[in-house]
Amino acid sequence: MRQVNKIVFENVTKKFGKVVAVNNLNLKVKNGKFVVLLGPSGCGKTTTLRLIAGLEEVREGNIYIGNRLVNDLEPKERGIAMVFQDYALYPHMKVFDNMAFGLRNLGTPKEEIRKKVKWAAELLQINDLLDRKPAQLSGGQKQRVAVGRAIVREPEVFLMDEPLSNLDAKLRVTMRRELHKLQRKLEVTTLYVTHDQVEAMSLGDQIVLLRDGTVQQIGSPHDLYAHPKNKFVAGFIGAPAMNFLECDVVEKHGRFFLCADSFILPLNQKIKDSIMQVSEPKIVLGVRPDDISIVSGKQKNAIQVKIEVIESLGAENLAYSTMDGDSLVFKLEPASKVKVGEKVRILFEKIHLFDKNTENVIY
Amino acid sequence: MRKRVISRGLVYAVLIIGVIAMLGPFYWMISTSFKPYGETGRFPPTLIPENPTLQNYTAVFNILPLDRFILNTLIVAGSILVGTIFLSSLAGFALARLKLRGKTVIFYGLLAGLMTPLLLLVIPNLVMSFHLGIFNTHLGLILPYIAWNLPIPTFLMASFFSAMPPSLEDAARIDGCSNFKIYYKIMLPLSKPMIATVAIFTWLYGWDELMWALTVTSTTAMRTFPVGLTMFQAGPYQMYWNLITAAATIGFVFIVGLFLALRKYFMPTGAIAGIKG
Numbered sequence: 001m002r003q004v005n006k007i008v009f010e011n012v013t014k015k016f017g018k019v020v021a022v023n024n025l026n027l028k029v030k031n032g033k034f035v036v037l038l039g040p041s042g043c044g045k046t047t048t049l050r051l052i053a054g055l056e057e058v059r060e061g062n063i064y065i066g067n068r069l070v071n072d073l074e075p076k077e078r079g080i081a082m083v084f085q086d087y088a089l090y091p092h093m094k095v096f097d098n099m100a101f102g103l104r105n106l107g108t109p110k111e112e113i114r115k116k117v118k119w120a121a122e123l124l125q126i127n128d129l130l131d132r133k134p135a136q137l138s139g140g141q142k143q144r145v146a147v148g149r150a151i152v153r154e155p156e157v158f159l160m161d162e163p164l165s166n167l168d169a170k171l172r173v174t175m176r177r178e179l180h181k182l183q184r185k186l187e188v189t190t191l192y193v194t195h196d197q198v199e200a201m202s203l204g205d206q207i208v209l210l211r212d213g214t215v216q217q218i219g220s221p222h223d224l225y226a227h228p229k230n231k232f233v234a235g236f237i238g239a240p241a242m243n244f245l246e247c248d249v250v251e252k253h254g255r256f257f258l259c260a261d262s263f264i265l266p267l268n269q270k271i272k273d274s275i276m277q278v279s280e281p282k283i284v285l286g287v288r289p290d291d292i293s294i295v296s297g298k299q300k301n302a303i304q305v306k307i308e309v310i311e312s313l314g315a316e317n318l319a320y321s322t323m324d325g326d327s328l329v330f331k332l333e334p335a336s337k338v339k340v341g342e343k344v345r346i347l348f349e350k351i352h353l354f355d356k357n358t359e360n361v362i363y
Numbered sequence: 364m365r366k367r368v369i370s371r372g373l374v375y376a377v378l379i380i381g382v383i384a385m386l387g388p389f390y391w392m393i394s395t396s397f398k399p400y401g402e403t404g405r406f407p408p409t410l411i412p413e414n415p416t417l418q419n420y421t422a423v424f425n426i427l428p429l430d431r432f433i434l435n436t437l438i439v440a441g442s443i444l445v446g447t448i449f450l451s452s453l454a455g456f457a458l459a460r461l462k463l464r465g466k467t468v469i470f471y472g473l474l475a476g477l478m479t480p481l482l483l484l485v486i487p488n489l490v491m492s493f494h495l496g497i498f499n500t501h502l503g504l505i506l507p508y509i510a511w512n513l514p515i516p517t518f519l520m521a522s523f524f525s526a527m528p529p530s531l532e533d534a535a536r537i538d539g540c541s542n543f544k545i546y547y548k549i550m551l552p553l554s555k556p557m558i559a560t561v562a563i564f565t566w567l568y569g570w571d572e573l574m575w576a577l578t579v580t581s582t583t584a585m586r587t588f589p590v591g592l593t594m595f596q597a598g599p600y601q602m603y604w605n606l607i608t609a610a611a612t613i614g615f616v617f618i619v620g621l622f623l624a625l626r627k628y629f630m631p632t633g634a635i636a637g638i639k640g
Binding site (some may be wrong): 054 | 530535537549
């Protein structure tokens with residue numbers, strides 16, 4: 001029977017001295033899913049991965065892999081394989097031996113090792129590299145060998161610690177696609193660590209966003225993008241990042257308005273109900289660059305801004321401006337004739353509101 | 364242009380002087396070893412032997428058991444070599460890679476070992492060798508040599524292992540290696556250049572050491588090569604330079620031989636080329 005949850009974290013806390021690297025983590029990873037642990041440096045994502053691998057000791061909480069409590073199991077007994085950021089290929093061994101090393105340690109018969117390595121090498125198109133040493137390989141080839149070393153053991157779980165970050169931008173995109181295809185083909189539950197939100201969005205079935213050892217939000221890439229639970233998630237996911245503008249909530253004749261020095265926006269009934277729950281009048285308005293459009297004429301609720309910088313990215317242009325001391329970025333159509341220094345009227349098509357103190361989402 | 368020629372000439376002159384200073388004594392040793400006794404004390408000295416002879420090389424074996432001295436030294440130097448590499452690499456690995464309590468204390472202990480003059484240790488060690496019953500035995504030479512020689516190789520190995528990427532160790536652990544297996548399957552093969560360095564220094568030490576060898580051995584059959592060399596001195600005012608240099612030339616071959624055997628490990632290697640792109 002295939003269990004539903006492949007990896008389960010139950011109240012796992014990991015401390016290094018006084019520093020809490022992972023704080024009371026509860027996570028369930030479904031079988032066969034590609035889950036990305038995302039967050040800035042030092043957020044505990046790599047520690048989380050190392051806890052599953054058995055490279056760090058679990059002192060508080062429990063970790064289960066396929067219904068087995070693995071807290072006290074050695075890495076080799078956990079049915080996992082890991083790909084490292086720097087590949088960690090054994091420099092003195094040929095590619096074949098690098099891939100066969102783990103199997104040999106498990107006491108796998110020679111013929112079976114040969115078959116498995118051959119299978120993995122064919123899958124990754126590295127058959128002709130088997131007799132080479134790592135020093136004779138390019139970065140991309142090393143990457144494939146590192147992945148090959150992982151899949152050859154047919155693990156229950158793949159762990160990948162920023163495996164693409166040492167590749168150049170172009171190769172990274174290619175390898176990202178290949179990893180994605182490979183995971184779909186093998187259907188092995190994968191936990192992937194990255195700080196690159198684009199990588200996370202494009203690879204993950206599910207993203208776990210961490211900050212200071214604490215989970216901020218778990219959900220699909222779309223969930224995190226469209227319905228961020230707090231300001232941190234909203235700011236971390238999406239490129240360019242979401243614009244944040246501080247404003248006050250003002251009530252006038254039973255109607256609610258968002259007020260700042262340069263704009264007043266009326267709030268609709270739905271937003272009004274959410275805002276009623278918050279005691280603090282100061283809130284943070286969040287608008288994604290994609291949700292800002294330039295309007296012509298005297299459109300209602302449009303705000304006038306002065307374009308300060310335009311960045312051309314080919315398929316689209318980014319316009320930068322300042323509003324009440326906060327910077328504002330939004331997208332321009334490639335055909336747009338707007339120039340630097342020009343004043344334009346913009347409209348916020350979709351907004352997010354966050355509590356200024358707790359940074360939690362209000363709407 | 365003229366200036367450049369002059370400065371180049373000066374550089375060459377300094378280099379040539381350096382080469383002469385370095386190789387001169389070796390040349391003198393080899394040249395003297397082919398001279399008959401009468402020619403060794405002549406003034407002005409002869410640079411090239413006037414009557415070259417191979418007799419010195421047979422004489423050194425007839426007058427004293429030089430072959431026995433060489434065998435003793437091979438046994439002692441070889442044992443120190445193996446013992447030092449084994450212990451220093453294990454200790455270096457443990458100090459660099461394992462989570463150990465009292466690591467700092469051990470490090471300072473090694474440092475203290477480095478700073479203690481050997482002369483201070485000769486008498487206590489001699490007393491110990493009597494008590495242990497290893498006076499005038501190979502073991503009486505080998506054990507103290509290993510102990511005295513160990514701090515520097517351990518430091519060298521520890522610093523080499525510390526520089527290895529931790530991910531290699533993690534990968535090996537996931538591949539099912541125990542600490543010891545990580546040491547001998549991954550770390551040891553990768554530390555060949557450092558082992559070669561340690562080997563040369565240890566070999567030189569084992570091959571050259573005189574003071575302790577003179578103290579802890581009492582019979583001719585147990586003497587080592589350096590002690591044997593001093594025995595070619597006929598008296599306080601008479602030196603058989605031809606015999607001493609012939610014996611020294613023979614000893615020199617063993618050191619050069621080891622260096623040539625390990626030469627390739629002194630070249631820069633891609634030891635950690637398995638890492639990164």
